[in-house]
Amino acid sequence: MDQRTAxxxxxxxxxxxxxxxxxxxxWRRHRNPYYIWVSEIMLQQTRVExxxxxxxxxxxxxxxxxxxxxxxxxxxxxxxEGLGYYSRARNLQxxxxxxxxxxxxxxxxxxxxxxxxxxxxxxxxxAILSIAFNQPEPAVDGNVMRVLSRYFxxxxxxxxxxxxxxxxxxxxxLIPQGRAGDFNxxxxxxxxxxxxxxxxxxLTCPVMEMCKGRIEGRxxxxxxxxxxxxPRPEQRIAALVTGTSTNEGKILVRQRPQTGLLARxxxxxxxxxxxxxxxxxxxxxxxxxxxxKGHLLEEGYAVNPKEFWxxxxxxxxxxxxxxxxxxxxxxxxxxxxxxxAERNESYKTEGDVxxxxxxxxMETMAFPNVFLKLIKEHFVL
DNA sequence: AAGTCGGGGGT
DNA sequence: ACCCCAGACTT
Numbered sequence: 001m002d003q004r005t006a007x008x009x010x011x012x013x014x015x016x017x018x019x020x021x022x023x024x025x026x027w028r029r030h031r032n033p034y035y036i037w038v039s040e041i042m043l044q045q046t047r048v049e050x051x052x053x054x055x056x057x058x059x060x061x062x063x064x065x066x067x068x069x070x071x072x073x074x075x076x077x078x079x080x081e082g083l084g085y086y087s088r089a090r091n092l093q094x095x096x097x098x099x100x101x102x103x104x105x106x107x108x109x110x111x112x113x114x115x116x117x118x119x120x121x122x123x124x125x126x127a128i129l130s131i132a133f134n135q136p137e138p139a140v141d142g143n144v145m146r147v148l149s150r151y152f153x154x155x156x157x158x159x160x161x162x163x164x165x166x167x168x169x170x171x172x173x174l175i176p177q178g179r180a181g182d183f184n185x186x187x188x189x190x191x192x193x194x195x196x197x198x199x200x201x202x203l204t205c206p207v208m209e210m211c212k213g214r215i216e217g218r219x220x221x222x223x224x225x226x227x228x229x230x231p232r233p234e235q236r237i238a239a240l241v242t243g244t245s246t247n248e249g250k251i252l253v254r255q256r257p258q259t260g261l262l263a264r265x266x267x268x269x270x271x272x273x274x275x276x277x278x279x280x281x282x283x284x285x286x287x288x289x290x291x292x293k294g295h296l297l298e299e300g301y302a303v304n305p306k307e308f309w310x311x312x313x314x315x316x317x318x319x320x321x322x323x324x325x326x327x328x329x330x331x332x333x334x335x336x337x338x339x340x341a342e343r344n345e346s347y348k349t350e351g352d353v354x355x356x357x358x359x360x361x362m363e364t365m366a367f368p369n370v371f372l373k374l375i376k377e378h379f380v381l
Numbered sequence: 382a383a384g385t386c387g388g389g390g391g392t
Numbered sequence: 393a394c395c396c397c398a399g400a401c402t403t
Binding site for chain 1: 394395397399400401
């Protein structure tokens with residue numbers, strides 16, 4: 001009979017399994033704290049397979065922390081294009097500058113210093129400290145909470161902060177002496193490959209014999225998690241404005257404000273068209289087209305709506321966009337000097353900057369995916 | 382504690 | 393359609 005406790009068994013068997021089954025991932029090829037840090041930021045709420053190409057391009061362009069710290073923010077955002085949660089990119093660069101000024105360019109290995117880096121929370125701090133410096137700190141993410149909730153049959157709601165703290169205490173107790181980095185990665189690897197959210201592969205699990213959740217037949221009902229609120233629907237009218245005369249071959253885009261949703265990203269002009277709970281309008285929607293035309297005129301751009309192009313849908317965590325996209329054409333009009341002055345003033349305060357761009361500009365300007373797809377289709381890129 | 386912040390893959 | 397993902401930050 002196995003004399004080991006459930007915790008001893010778990011730690012030993014899981015670590016042995018990991019050493020035999022760990023994946024060859026780009027950020028596991030070196031033990032460069034900067035690489036590990038970048039990978040952990042990218043991996044927040046993002047799958048491994050999605051991150052791989054982004055990570056490769058990022059460290060090719062910014063091989064060292066100094067390269068990232070000194071780069072134009074536009075370059076950083078462009079490399080993050082399509083990855084989502086763009087404040088991660090801004091915070092990462094800000095933190096790189098922090099490291100340059102406060103720690104001589106070396107990623108700190110002291111707990112408080114790591115925690116104080118922008119964009120580094122409880123999980124990422126633990127990941128950096130354990131994986132890069134092998135310090136015995138827990139790194140509790142969604143994978144870890146799922147694995148622990150099943151193995152130890154913990155029924156606390158994992159959405160609660162108090163549950164994460166409880167899991168961190170437990171995870172810290174499980175770390176084998178001197179093996180923090182490997183063990184923490186083993187926990188996440190098990191969650192990603194075996195102890196999956198749906199249909200966990202218990203038959204091939206290295207710790208199935210003493211898994212309380214499996215023994216009680218609860219593996220499909222754990223972890224306990226309160227359901228998230230559904231995203232609120234928003235109907236929006238977008239314009240793909242093609243330029244005339246000096247703007248022939250170009251389209252009109254604008255840059256979003258410095259804060260909030262998709263901060264500082266470029267986009268096609270669009271306006272909110274519906275009241276919450278209102279019915280989706282049919283296309284072509286003449287009043288909506290007039291609203292779009294009026295909106296752009298206020299911004300100083302006269303356009304003639306042509307025809308409905310297509311519907312584009314995009315879901316954020318908390319908002320669902322239904323975009324009616326219309327083809328428009330730049331129109332001649334006279335702008336008074338007063339209007340130009342007023343507009344320039346509003347640029348400073350609101351941050352909405354409009355610009356005519358061609359296909360070549362797509363190489364430097366960062367767009368959220370919903371607009372990226374539309375514009376690439378228009379330019380046939 | 383609840384809301385904000387992307388995007389895609391798996392089922 | 394819904395769920396979830398190597399979460400952090402703001403209010």
